[in-house]
Amino acid sequence: MGEEIGIGLLGCGIVGSAVARILADDADEIMERCGAHITIRRVAVRNLAKERDVPVPRDLFTNDAAEVVSDPNVRIVVEVMGGIEPARSLTLAALSSGRPVVTANKELIATLGKELFAEAERSGADFAFEGAVAGGIPIIKPLKESLAGERIRRVMGIINGTTNFILTRMSQEGIEFDQALAEAKRLGYTELDPTADIEGFDAAAKVSILASICFDSRVVAGDVYREGITRVTARDFTFARALGYEVKLLGIAEAVDGRVAARVHPAMIPLSHPLASVRDNLNAVFVEGVHVGQLMFSGQGAGGPPTGTAVVGDIVDLARNLTSGSRGVGCTGYRQDARIRHMDETSSSYYILLEVDDRPGVLARVAQTFADHGVSINSVWQEGFGDEARLVMVTHRALERNFQSLLGALRGLEVVEEVASSMRVITDEE
Amino acid sequence: MGEEIGIGLLGCGIVGSAVARILADDADEIMERCGAHITIRRVAVRNLAKERDVPVPRDLFTNDAAEVVSDPNVRIVVEVMGGIEPARSLTLAALSSGRPVVTANKELIATLGKELFAEAERSGADFAFEGAVAGGIPIIKPLKESLAGERIRRVMGIINGTTNFILTRMSQEGIEFDQALAEAKRLGYTELDPTADIEGFDAAAKVSILASICFDSRVVAGDVYREGITRVTARDFTFARALGYEVKLLGIAEAVDGRVAARVHPAMIPLSHPLASVRDNLNAVFVEGVHVGQLMFSGQGAGGPPTGTAVVGDIVDLARNLTSGSRGVGCTGYRQDARIRHMDETSSSYYILLEVDDRPGVLARVAQTFADHGVSINSVWQEGFGDEARLVMVTHRALERNFQSLLGALRGLEVVEEVASSMRVITDEE
Numbered sequence: 001m002g003e004e005i006g007i008g009l010l011g012c013g014i015v016g017s018a019v020a021r022i023l024a025d026d027a028d029e030i031m032e033r034c035g036a037h038i039t040i041r042r043v044a045v046r047n048l049a050k051e052r053d054v055p056v057p058r059d060l061f062t063n064d065a066a067e068v069v070s071d072p073n074v075r076i077v078v079e080v081m082g083g084i085e086p087a088r089s090l091t092l093a094a095l096s097s098g099r100p101v102v103t104a105n106k107e108l109i110a111t112l113g114k115e116l117f118a119e120a121e122r123s124g125a126d127f128a129f130e131g132a133v134a135g136g137i138p139i140i141k142p143l144k145e146s147l148a149g150e151r152i153r154r155v156m157g158i159i160n161g162t163t164n165f166i167l168t169r170m171s172q173e174g175i176e177f178d179q180a181l182a183e184a185k186r187l188g189y190t191e192l193d194p195t196a197d198i199e200g201f202d203a204a205a206k207v208s209i210l211a212s213i214c215f216d217s218r219v220v221a222g223d224v225y226r227e228g229i230t231r232v233t234a235r236d237f238t239f240a241r242a243l244g245y246e247v248k249l250l251g252i253a254e255a256v257d258g259r260v261a262a263r264v265h266p267a268m269i270p271l272s273h274p275l276a277s278v279r280d281n282l283n284a285v286f287v288e289g290v291h292v293g294q295l296m297f298s299g300q301g302a303g304g305p306p307t308g309t310a311v312v313g314d315i316v317d318l319a320r321n322l323t324s325g326s327r328g329v330g331c332t333g334y335r336q337d338a339r340i341r342h343m344d345e346t347s348s349s350y351y352i353l354l355e356v357d358d359r360p361g362v363l364a365r366v367a368q369t370f371a372d373h374g375v376s377i378n379s380v381w382q383e384g385f386g387d388e389a390r391l392v393m394v395t396h397r398a399l400e401r402n403f404q405s406l407l408g409a410l411r412g413l414e415v416v417e418e419v420a421s422s423m424r425v426i427t428d429e430e
Numbered sequence: 431m432g433e434e435i436g437i438g439l440l441g442c443g444i445v446g447s448a449v450a451r452i453l454a455d456d457a458d459e460i461m462e463r464c465g466a467h468i469t470i471r472r473v474a475v476r477n478l479a480k481e482r483d484v485p486v487p488r489d490l491f492t493n494d495a496a497e498v499v500s501d502p503n504v505r506i507v508v509e510v511m512g513g514i515e516p517a518r519s520l521t522l523a524a525l526s527s528g529r530p531v532v533t534a535n536k537e538l539i540a541t542l543g544k545e546l547f548a549e550a551e552r553s554g555a556d557f558a559f560e561g562a563v564a565g566g567i568p569i570i571k572p573l574k575e576s577l578a579g580e581r582i583r584r585v586m587g588i589i590n591g592t593t594n595f596i597l598t599r600m601s602q603e604g605i606e607f608d609q610a611l612a613e614a615k616r617l618g619y620t621e622l623d624p625t626a627d628i629e630g631f632d633a634a635a636k637v638s639i640l641a642s643i644c645f646d647s648r649v650v651a652g653d654v655y656r657e658g659i660t661r662v663t664a665r666d667f668t669f670a671r672a673l674g675y676e677v678k679l680l681g682i683a684e685a686v687d688g689r690v691a692a693r694v695h696p697a698m699i700p701l702s703h704p705l706a707s708v709r710d711n712l713n714a715v716f717v718e719g720v721h722v723g724q725l726m727f728s729g730q731g732a733g734g735p736p737t738g739t740a741v742v743g744d745i746v747d748l749a750r751n752l753t754s755g756s757r758g759v760g761c762t763g764y765r766q767d768a769r770i771r772h773m774d775e776t777s778s779s780y781y782i783l784l785e786v787d788d789r790p791g792v793l794a795r796v797a798q799t800f801a802d803h804g805v806s807i808n809s810v811w812q813e814g815f816g817d818e819a820r821l822v823m824v825t826h827r828a829l830e831r832n833f834q835s836l837l838g839a840l841r842g843l844e845v846v847e848e849v850a851s852s853m854r855v856i857t858d859e860e
Contacts (some may be wrong), residue, residue, distance in 0.1 A: 022579055022721055032646065033578045130576060136722035138568075138576030146560060146568030148463045149452055149742025216462065274728065277707055291452055292566035292739040295729035298704065305721035312579025326756020 005319045006041035008074035009056075010065055010090055011081030015104050015131065016043070017054045018308030019078060023315075024055040030312070034319045042068040044081075069094045076318050078311060079103040080131075088112055095119045095127060100322070102314040104131030104307055110205035110221040113212060126321055128314035133206045134159055134283045136306025137299040138313070143213045143287070150289040152214040154254040156426075159206045161281035161301045162197040163229050163249040165189050167266075168279045171246060176234050189281060199228035200264040203251045210285070211253035211262045217338035219253070225263035225343040232266050236421050239353060239392050240268045243379075245425065246276040259341035268351055268425045344401040349378065349425040351394050354410065355417040358389035362415045366391060369413060373406035374398065394425060435749045436471035438504035439486075440495055440520055441511030445534055445561065446473070447484045448738030449508060453745075454485040460742070464749045472498040474511075499524045506748050508741060509533040510561075518542055525549045525557060530752070532744040534561030534737055540635035540651040543642060556751055558744035563636045564589055564713045566736025567729040568743070573643045573717070580719040582644040584684040586856075589636045591711035591731045592627040593659050593679040595619050597696075598709045601676060606664050619711060629658035630694040633681045640715070641683035641692045647768035649683070655693035655773040662696050666851050669783065669822050670698045673809075675855065676706040689771035698781055698855040774831040779808065779855040781824050784840065785848040788819035792845045796821060799843060803836035804828065824855060 007023070009016055023030065023038055030038055040056050044065035052061075062068065069077055069090050077094035079101060081087050087108050094101050096119055103109070109116065109132050120127035130140045134157070143152070158164050162184055169180040181198065184190050196202045204224040211219040229249050240247050245268035253262040269276050274296045278284040283301025288294050300306035356362050363380070370377050376396040383390040395403070403422075410416050437453070439446055453460065453468055461467055470486050474495035482491075492498060499507055499520050507524035509531060511517050517538050524531045526549055533539070539546065539562050550557035560570045564587070573582070588594050592614055599610040611628065614620050626632045634654040641649040659679050670677050675698035683692040699706050704726045708714040713731025718724050730736035786792050793810070800807055806826040813820040825833070833852075840846050 018721070026579060026581055029581060030579055136719075137725060138572035141576050142568035142572055145747055146571050146743040147739065148746035149456060149460055150739050151456055151459060216459075274707070277704070289566075289739065291448070291735035293730040293736055295567060295727070297725070297727055299725035300723045306723055309577065309580050309719065309722040313576040316578035317575055321756070324756055326751070326754055 003036045003323055005036045005038050005075050005322060006071075006073040007038060007315065008068040008071055008077045009040055009043040010068060010077065010079045010087070012043050012045045012052060012054060013080065013082075014304040015307045015311065016080040017052065018304035019080065019311050020054040020056050022305070022308050022312045026312075030316055034316045034323065036319050036323050038315060038319055041073040042071050044068045065090055066093070069099070070097065075099065075322060076315060077101045078315060079105055080311065081105070082107065084108060084111060091116060092119050095123050095125045098123050098125050100126035100128070100318040102128050102311055102318060104129065104311050106132040106202070106205045106209060110208045113209070113220070114218045126318045128318060129209075130314050131307045131310035133209050134285055134297070135299070135301040135303060136309045137283060137285065137297050137301060138310070139210075139285050139297050140213060142297065143210070147287070147289060147292065150292050152255070152287060152289050154252065154288045155210050155214050155285060156250055156252045156275070157210070157283065157285035158248055158275055158278050159251045159283050159285065159301060160197055160200075160203040160249060161283055162189050162194065163203070164278065164283070165281040166198070167229060167232070167247055167249060170232065170234060171237050174234055174237065177230060177232060198230055200226045200249065203249060203264040207251035207253055207262050207264055210251070211260050212338070214253060215255050215260045215338075217260050217336050219260055219262055219338045219340070223262055223338060223340045225265070227265035229266050233421060235353070236423060239351070243268070243351070243394065244271055245269060246271055247423070248275060248278075250275070250426070256341055256346070259339045261341040261343075261346045263343060263346070266423055268423055270426070270428050272428070273426065344399070344404070346400050347397045348400065348403075349395050349397055349427050350403050351392075351421075351423045351425050352419065353421040354391040354393070355420050356389050356391055357415045357417065358386050363391065365413060365415050366410070369409050370395070370406060373409060374402045375406050390420070433466045433753055435466045435468050435505050435752060436503040437468060437745065438498040438501055438507045439470055439473040440498060440507065440509045440517070442473050442475045442482060442484060443510065443512075444734040445737045445741065446510040447482065448734035449510065449741050450484040450486050452735070452738050452742045460746055464746045464753065466749050466753050468745060468749055471503040472501050474498045495520055496523070499529070500527065505529065505752060506745060507531045508745060509535055510741065511535070512537065514538060514541060521546060522549050525553050525555045528553050528555050530556035530558070530748040532558050532741055532748060534559065534741050536562040536632070536635045536639060540638045543639070543650070544648045556748045558748060559639075560744050561737045561740035563639050564715055564727070565729070565731040565733060566739045567713060567715065567727050567731060568740070569640075569715050569727050570643060572727065573640070577717070577719060577722065580722055582685070582717060582719050584682065584718045585640050585644050585715060586680055586682045586705070587640070587713065587715035588678055588705055588708050589681045589713050589715065589731060590627055590630075590633040590679060591713055592619050592624065593633070594708065594713070595711040596628070597659060597662070597677055597679060600662070600664060601667050604664055604667065607660060607662060628660055630656045630679065633679060633694040637681035637683055637692050637694055640681070641690050642768075644683060645685050645690045645768075647690050647766050649690055649692055649768045649770070653692055653768060653770045655695070657695040659696050662853075663851060665783070666853060669781070673698070673781070673824065674701055675699060676701055677853070678705060678708075680705070680856070686771055686776070689769045691771040691773075691776045693773060693776070696853055698853055700856070700858050702858070703856065774829070774834070776830050777827045778830065778833075779825055779827050779857050780833050781822075781851075781853045781855050782849065783851040784821040784823070784846050785850050786819050786821055787845045787847065788816050793821065795843060795845050796840070799839050800825070800836060803839060804832045805836050820850070
């Protein structure tokens with residue numbers, strides 16, 4: 001007992017300071033668990049003058065990040081600066097010098113995972129990224145290791161806390177998106193620019209990582225079909241509830257006939273589904289495997305301490321490998337080029353809300369249009385009368401391509417005033 | 431690529447045959463993930479004559495288990511026979527010969543974990559047991575590794591599927607325990623003798639394992655306070671629902687002032703708690719950590735394929751260690767002797783149902799008795815009149831010792847006809 005392992009921290013924001021605090025607070029437990037003293041030896045920050053409430057001596061801070069990566073006392077590099085550059089160059093430099101790297105940078109992995117894993121493979125350095133998806137929830141390691149003997153069919157998750165908070169408020173209070181977003185801003189649950197969250201970019205990055213691991217394929221963020229939540233309305237929640245559903249922003253990755261389909265979009269999900277009761281800013285990942293059946297992992301998907309816990313878990317793992325002279329399995333996943341199934345070729349059930357004329361023959365015209373496009377109707381009901389007449393419809397499973405051309409045709413129908421809303425539906429049978 | 435790693439299977443029942451099938455079905459994926467061909471080289475069974483639907487050549491079966499453990503072609507021993515002997519001797523023999531062992535035998539670990547871990551430590555052989563708790567749900571590895579940098583406060587779980595099925599039926603159908611047990615028997619959800627499930631022995635074994643890992647202490651099954659579900663009534667569910675609770679059999683382990691308190695008992699849990707909606711024969715483990723907050727892991731806690739998945743995950747892990755010449759962290763936990771907090775010294779809220787006389791002054795007498803024993807009342811309501819009069823009470827947190835002496839005193843009160851029921855309550859504030 002007693003070997004020291006020096007850490008170089010790249011970035012000291014919310015996650016970085018949480019990591020520093022956990023390493024200090026839990027030093028004894030960590031020492032017991034990995035047989036080494038883990039010590040921060042150098043911290044790269046942009047602004048040296050800024051006051052920071054972290055248990056790290058001032059003289060360890062530098063604004064020369066390259067110096068941290070090449071410091072001979074630094075044996076593990078922890079990248080928690082975020083963004084693509086200089087995170088990419090620094091991570092590559094660390095890996096190519098043989099230093100294991102821990103990162104919580106989902107954007108980097110979702111965009112350049114292939115390059116980073118290749119470098120880790122070449123140099124033999126461990127590369128771990130538990131904190132990149134779903135914050136403190138252990139999901140990357142369980143997928144890579146505990147389920148190593150499993151064939152995963154589908155992974156489906158609520159992996160963005162901000163949008164889940166907004167949708168929970170809309171569901172509970174009956175308010176519109178803008179109001180719920182304003183509340184999320186007031187409570188500090190959004191970034192200054194909320195686009196990455198509400199338009200699904202953040203979730204798409206995480207889905208690409210989950211898909212890469214589950215299906216051992218190099219799926220990048222750009223491979224993920226993406227729709228945000230800005231067009232979800234209070235009325236959608238009303239009809240969802242009437243139909244027995246909750247509305248959630250889901251990230252979904254599945255293997256269909258040897259291809260990976262990955263997407264992020266709002267969806268109706270049965271109230272009885274475990275994901276339906278994941279509320280507020282919580283995250284949850286639902287995994288379906290051939291042998292294991294359905295598993296769910298839930299918890300805090302963001303925030304300094306939870307994500308810091310994930311990063312420290314990875315540090316302890318890599319430190320154990322260093323002390324035992326072994327190597328982790330950092331490069332599982334990402335081995336094959338991904339064969340992506342285009343969104344058009346996926347299938348789903350759909351909810352659709354039509355503002356229609358209230359006169360005989362309208363339903364017949366609408367139903368015929370569905371039939372013409374090969375989309376079969378599961379249920380339909382009329383809401384309101386006269387100018388307020390609406391059809392609320394749910395389809396059986398249909399091909400996305402067919403559904404999209406159906407939408408176009410419905411918009412052209414003279415009896416349809418407006419296609420007011422449509423949303424994919426996760427059914428009980430799936 | 432291409433190294434072969436021979437497996438010796440001890441037992442070929444429900445879990446053993448699932449393991450054999452998964453290893454055969456997913457051979458390619460497993461080869462990709464651990465860089466070795468994993469092949470069953472020998473299978474020990476009691477009855478050689480029995481027909482078995484497993485993809486293993488007949489001539490690999492033997493009824494001499496010792497031969498499997500010492501076979502030079504067997505590099506990993508997989509113990510899925512269950513029970514204490516000969517599982518214990520065989521596991522010790524394997525470990526002492528330096529062979530890594532995977533087991534799904536909760537009874538063995540809960541009783542003799544200390545001895546087994548000591549032998550693994552001495553010989554340097556890996557020892558893994560993901561399948562021993564909560565079947566296919568990855569929980570042991572996440573606790574040991576992903577949360578290695580975390581201080582866990584409490585772990586609380588629904589870790590017995592049979593009792594959760596029974597309680598779910600009682601909750602949904604309003605039926606009594608005996609009826610629900612009969613239904614579970616009819617559906618094959620019980621052992622021939624259901625005692626281990628319904629009296630909480632199975633859950634207590636699992637709690638002792640979870641407690642050992644979370645608190646790095648050698649907690650054995652006998653250290654776990656245990657109450658089963660045979661005295662839970664349909665009426666308890668009625669009152670629970672009225673109070674906003676569900677009734678679940680919980681396994682709980684927590685660290686309080688440096689001591690480990692571990693227990694299994696039925697409890698009322700708020701309907702809004704994630705564990706309240708874990709239904710049927712599902713399992714779930716709820717973990718509370720200082721930094722990570724609340725995490726939940728849920729899924730199929732038993733059955734051949736889910737447990738088989740956990741066992742195969744461990745096999746792949748240990749095979750990777752063999753091919754890379756490294757070693758796992760099989761012995762984390764179990765390092766310190768446990769300092770157990772006696773049940774009397776734990777505290778909880780309680781629900782209590784009293785059959786009382788319906789006359790003035792009764793509540794005053796009852797309330798005074800609570801006060802005399804240092805138990806503070808949170809809520810009370812009277813149900814029914816005359817001969818049917820009852821008091822439904824919920825207490826604030828109180829010491830178990832005080833509550834038990836209160837129960838004794840209430841039974842002696844002349845105005846109390848019967849203490850009809852009492853149950854611990856997990857409150858929202860916890």
